[in-house]
Amino acid sequence: MSIRHRITLLIILSVFAIFTVGGYSIYQARINAAEVKNVTENVVPSALATADLVSQVKEVQLVTMALISEPDANLAAQASEKLAVSKAKLKEGIDFQLAHAADKTQQGLVEQAKDNLSEYFGAIDDTVKFKLAGQADLAGAAYYSNVVVLQRELQQIVDTLRIEKTREKDAAISVLNSNLSRTATGVAAVSAVLVVLLSVFGIILYRQIINPISRMQATTSEIATSQDFTRRVPVKRLDEIGKSIVAFNMMIGKIEENSLLLKQKTNDIQTMLQNMPQGILTITQAYKVHPEYSAYLETIFDTREIEGSDFMSLVFSNTTLGVDELSQLEAVAGACIGEDAMNFEFNKHLLVSEIEKKMNDGSTKILDLSWSPITDDADTTVRLMLCIRDVTELRALAAEANSQKRELEIIGEILAVTQEKFHEFINSSLRFVEENELLIREHTQQNSDVVTKLFRNMHTIKGNARTYGLKHLTNIVHGVEQSYVELREPRPDIAWDQMTLMDELIAVKETVEYYARINEFSLGRKGPGRRGGIEHFLMVDRQQIVETIHRLEKATSGNLDELRAAHDAVRKTLRLLGTERLVETLEGVFDSLPELAMELGKLPPIIDVQDNGYVVHNQAGGMLKNVFMHLLRNATDHGLESVEERLAANKPAAGTISLQMDVNEGMLQIKLGDDGRGLALAHIRNTAMEKQLINPEDQLSDEQVANLIFLPGFSTAEKVTEVSGRGVGMDAVRDFVRRENGTIKIQFSDDKVGADFRQFEIIVCLPEALVESVEGFEFHHQHEFDETLLEVATNDAIVFKQA
Amino acid sequence: MAKILVVDDSSTVRDEVAGFLKKSGLDVATAVDGKDGLSKIKGDPGIKLVLSDINMPNMDGLTMVEKIRGELGNSTVNIIMLTTESSPSMKERGKASGIKGWIVKPFKGDAVLESIKKLAA
Structure with missing residues (x-):
């Protein structure tokens, strides 16, 4: 039964x-009313009537007496009439009582009174007859003997009746009273019973309503306290309250579900915060770190004191950020936190994204920072979130990848150079470095000769490195060479400092050794290759051997011509072993000239090589390259004129540099000449005077002037640039030649003695052993630049074609 | 079109900010200090957005803002402060005066243009 039904029932x-x-x-009232009516209408009036009856009896007696004693006959007649009225009244009274007799006693009394009344009235009538007849004495006697006696009897009966009636009235009133009292008691009792019943019913209903509500309230309080959402309120009935409890339990169920979900999510987030290898923190309005942060943050900052710490000092202390940057960061945080989200957009570009932080253990960490706002429903930034990644290792890996990339590039550079050439390059470079090391070590003070020597050696390394396309090394050597150039110039701010110079030199040495290591270990090209132990071993072209053997086998022993031919072939092959043509030796140098020429506004020179059948032993290759790189580049730079000048002098636009190799008087001679403007003798003289190498009054022959260029420190070049490689002194070239027990000289090829410009050849003499002569192997080669790569622009300038 | 008032005592900043906003097609007025700014706003009900420096002679930016809200009873004009620092007391005063935002100098127009256009609309 539902609560509604129960309340309705109540x-x-x-x-x-x-x-x-x-x-x-x-x-009860009705019953009582009938009683009352009976009492008021019958009992009480009849009781009152008995009192009247008594007075009526007396009235009759008094009237009778008055009549008897009345002397006047008229008046007696009138009294007789009056007596008749009184008698009628009395009779009426007795009849009334007879009609209203309540019981037999009363009835008996009334009948007795009636009987008596007849006798009484008879006696009165007799008496009145005597009186009216004038017989007063008789009348008196009759009155006293009959009337008075009967009157007394009647009087007695009427009194008794009156007493009886009064008793009856009192009894009736008493019954009436007791009835009323019983009614009141009955009503009270019924009311009391009903009140009790209703109370019991009400209490039961009350408890049925209140108890489950109290239980629900208690459970709610318990759940609120314990957060134990598994609890439920027991459902005992399916009334409205029961249904409310079911709904309440369902709600708790939903809350339990959501709380589980929330718990799971919180747990997930906590797990993430605990385990992700990333630092995450949020910054509160007070610029403090919020208690919820990722555990890895402790690893990154190497501290456990993170919660509530000042984020500026936690993250940015001991970093490379300056005071101004720090204050700006703080201002940005202040402008964002607690403000509308758009403030973050306004200012986020000022938030730093990477810092270098010095840690307590002395190490430096590189930290990558990313910032984001945490906003509430009103789009206000309540906290700033900062994700921190330790990218130290990543950067190191990137650096390593860079170094690997560099190594690969270096490998590419090395592979473009043959093994023996590379080996020779490394050895010569280390030799130059060693020389420089000694020079630096031995001199505590600046000395221009020493600087010149340092420069020359470094310049040679650079020239060779560039020739072989070893770009990384070239760059480093160029830097060192530049500082030597600066030392050469009188600059007060740059002083001779052994330490610095040594550091620079070590950088070059390490780079050279790095190249050597890559060559040796990464490429497995240890040693000098086929030139190793040239005195003992030769590397031979397999094809040559196959052909030679084939030729020998073909030769018939009886045929002298065939035998001679085979002999010649074998001899030739054997002599050619371990040699190369001069053009092969100098190929790298030739290839480097077009670029230089173009830079100088000249056409790439034609290189005319006449080797007269001589081939060069591989071991001489390095020296020849060093020497002729300088000579060829100097010829291109100083000797050959610009296109305009050449065309004006009726010369071909492109210049020609010639190389002739021959053996003369037991010496190998290599002559280098060009069709340029000749040797600038006047300029050389002036420069030598400026450099105080000669005095103005000195009388020098053209040959003597020409030889000035071999003096250390004489260089007509204005400056050294990374690309051109100009400016090395001829003293360096003479040094290379002398090391091989050779000589170098200038020989004029015209007869314009005393002229400002004179045509000349440079003659390099070297031991004959450096070459082999092979009959019928003469070679004339014109090394020309690929002209298709050039085009003549509208203003007659010659430029490289656009790629 | 709604107008933007740029208030800064530094002509460099003023020119930079106002120049950028003008170039972006916005209607811009300038004032050299808080007092000037206050009178400009009083005289031009078309001004919908104020970009103001804080430290200025005669009347500083925050005082100007308080007067805009108080003396002028102008509660609708949007206000953004240009600042180099941030302190709790500054922020409190800003909040009380209904400041919309804080732009930390140096001013970078691209970062704020969209929001400024909205606030000036």
């Missing part, structure tokens, strides 16, 4: 109770 019961009490009261 109301119905209450109404029923009210009606019951009312009905009962009305019923």
Whole structure:
């Protein structure tokens, strides 16, 4: 039964109770009213009538007496009439009592009174007859002997009746009273019973309503306290409250579900925060670190004191950031936190994304920072989130990848150079470095000769490195060479400092050794290759051997011509072993000239090589390259004129540099000449005077002037640039030649003695052993630049074609 | 079109900010200090957004803002402060005066243009 039904029932019961009490009261009242009516209409009036009866009896007696004693006959007649009225009244009274006799006693008394009344009235009538007849004495006697006696009897009966009637009236009133009292008690009792019943019913209903609500309230409080959402309120009935409890339990179920979900999510987030290898923190309005942060943050900052710490000092202390940057960062944080989200957009570009932080253990960490706002429903930034990644290792890896990339590039550079050439390059470079090391070590003070020597050696390394396309090394050597150039110039701010110079030199040495290591270990090209132990071993072209053997086998032993031919072939092959043509030796140098020429606004020179059948032993290759790189580049730079000048002098636009190799008087001679403007003797003289190498009054022959260029420190070049490689002194070239027990000289090829410019050849003499002569192997080669790569622009300038 | 008032005592900053906004097609007025700014706003109800420096002679930016809200009873004009620092007291005063935002100098127009256009609309 539902609560509604129960309350309705309670109301119905209450109404029923009210009606019951009312009905009962009305019923009782009705009964009582009949009683009262009986008493008031019968008992009381008849009782009162008995009192009248007494007075009526006396009235009759008094009237009778008055009549008897009346002397006047008229008046006596009138009294007789009056007596008749009184007698009628009395008779009427007795009849009334007869009609209203309540019981046999009363009835008996009334009948007795009636009987008596007849006799009484008879006696009175007799008496009155005597009187009216004038017989007063008789009348008197009759009166006293009959009337008075009968009157006394009647009087007695009427008194008795009156007493009886009074007793009856009192008894009736008493019954009436007791009835009323019983009614009141009955109504009270019924009311009391109903009140008790309704109370019991109400209490039961109350408890049925209140108890489950109290239980629900208690459970709610317990759940709120314990956060134990698994609890439920027991459902005992399916009334409205039962249904409310079911709904309440469902709600708790939902909360439990959501709380589980929330718990799971919180747990997930906590797990992430605990395990992700990334630092995450949020910054509160007070610029402090919020208690929820990722555990890895402790690893990154190497501290456990993170919660509530000042984020500026936690993250940015001991970093490379300056005071101004720090204050700006703080201002940005202040402008964002607690403000509308757009402020973050305004200012996020000022938030640093990478810092270098010095840690307590002395190490330096590189930290990558990314910032984001945490906003609430009102789009206000409540906290700033900062994700921190330790990218130290990543950067190191990137650096390593860079170094690997560099190594690969270096490998590419090395592979473009043959093994023996590379080996020779490394050895010569280390030799130059060693020389420089000694020079630096031995001199505590600046000395221009020493600087010149340092420069020359470094310049040679650079020239060779560039020739072989070893770009990384070239760059480093160029840097060192530049500092030597600066030392050469009188600059007060640059002083001779052994330490610095040594450091620079070590950088070059390490780079050279790095190249050597890559060659040796990464490429497995240890040693000098086929030139190793040239005195003992030769590397031979397999094809040559195959052809030679084939030729020998083909030769018939009886045929002298065939045998001679085979002999010649074998001899030739054997002599050619371990040699190369001069053009092969100098190929790298030739290839480097076009670029230089173009830079100087000249056409790439044609190189005319006449080797007269001589080939060069591989071991001489390095020296020849060093020497002729300088000579060829100097010829291109100083000797050959610009296109305009050449065309004006009726010369071909492109210049020609010629190389002739021959053996003369037991010496190998290599002559280098060009069709340029000749040797600038006047300029050389002036420069030598400027450099105080000669005095103005000195009388020098053209040859003597020409030889000035071999003096250390004489260089007509204005400056050294990375690309051109100009400016090395001829003293360096003479040094190379002398090391091989050779000589170098200038020989004029015209007869314009004393002229400012004179045509000349440079003659390099070297031991004959450096070459082999092979009959029929003469070679004339014109090394020309690929002209298709050039084009003549509209203004007659010659430029490289656009790629 | 709604107008933007740029208030800064430094002509460099003023020219830079106002120049950028003008170039972006916005209608811009300038004032050299808080007092000037206050009178400009009083005289031109078309001004919908104020970009103001804080430290200025005669009247500083925050005082100007308080007067805009108080003396002028102008509660609708949007206000953004240009600042180099941030302190709790500054922020409190800003909040009380209904300041919309803080732009930390140096001013970078691209970062703020969209929001400024919205606030000036």
